[in-house]
């Protein structure tokens with residue numbers, strides 16, 4: 001176990017062009033489970049490879065357990081990696097695959113056997129130890145890859161999209177197992193995914209990245225409730241947040257087809273802003289208006305209705321913008337219907353149109369984009 005610290009870390013491949021990773025700052029807690037999430041190409045793997053020592057950072061410092069590892073080769077960093085491709089040795093049995101790194105370290109045979117047996121038990125693969133990788137399912141191979149990492153008792157686990165090759169159901173099972181495994185082993189873990197649901201369900205803290213830059217570092221619930229900018233707001237949450245252009249004046253935001261009055265606290269928080277604005281509303285925060293608040297809500301024409309049983313998803317045109325509303329239960333709504341929707345002021349998100357930064361709402365215990373010890 002160890003604290004991992006990245007200070008102003010940047011990576012440039014070759015001599016020209018943009019940084020693949022830029023100005024990355026993060027201090028983990030000892031034993032923390034940190035998820036890096038963002039679209040393909042945003043620099044997640046590059047960050048992991050720099051922590052592992054497979055790539056040199058072009059700028060900044062990386063410390064593991066307080067030690068600057070810039071000059072330390074990968075095999076001396078006391079890190080174990082698990083990748084999307086399991087890269088098991090095909091000619092070796094499961095037990096031999098798991099034992100391999102300990103054999104290289106010339107550990108005594110009894111110790112190796114004890115560690116392999118213990119890891120196999122933890123992962124529920126004791127009965128597979130004599131099989132070859134080709135005799136295993138995808139989920140079983142992924143367990144072996146995890147087992148190979150566990151037997152090394154590293155200070156840090158690096159997992160780069162380890163579940164991407166598994167089917168959806170198995171992925172959900174395995175992500176719960178990795179969380180349980182982490183609770184038991186308490187090893188500081190960096191986990192990469194492009195899937196925001198995986199990030200939200202697994203991460204103690206989540207680093208949201210885009211174009212090589214950190215957008216926000218926070219707990220899952222703070223990312224959901226207090227996204228720092230429009231990118232994070234749209235990336236975290238499923239279905240995605242709706243965005244409407246509008247103007248803010250005298251405590252009211254409005255645009256074509258909608259008008260929403262901010263409550264006193266929200267008005268105070270955005271007091272220094274007026275004029276053009278983005279309004280963000282999550283689909284699950286829209287509800288059918290009960291008619292007692294005329295001139296406060298959204299008016300739309302239904303374009304698509306999806307009946308999912310537990311919820312009804314409705315796409316409607318509000319002015320020029322199509323938004324999604326997630327209404328609880330089964331609703332009798334038809335294409336072409338006019339709907340009046342409402343949203344509570346404390347569920348509205350406002351964003352600056354130039355910077356895309358969130359305006360006005362702050363988490364109680366602010367941790368926002370700053371790295372915390």
Ligand SMILES: Nc1ncnc2c1ncn2[C@@H]1O[C@H](COP(=O)(O)OP(=O)(O)O)[C@@H](O)[C@H]1O
Pocket residue numbers: 013014020038039040041042043044045046047
């Ligand atoms: N070995 C490399 N040489 C040059 N460019 C690279 C190399 N590896 C990654 N990149 C570039 O760096 C950026 C970040 O890549 P990567 O870290 O793999 O993203 P992610 O894992 O988030 O999908 C991308 O633009 C990618 O094309």
Ligand SMILES: [Mg+2]
Pocket residue numbers: 044045046
């Ligand atoms: Mg990657």
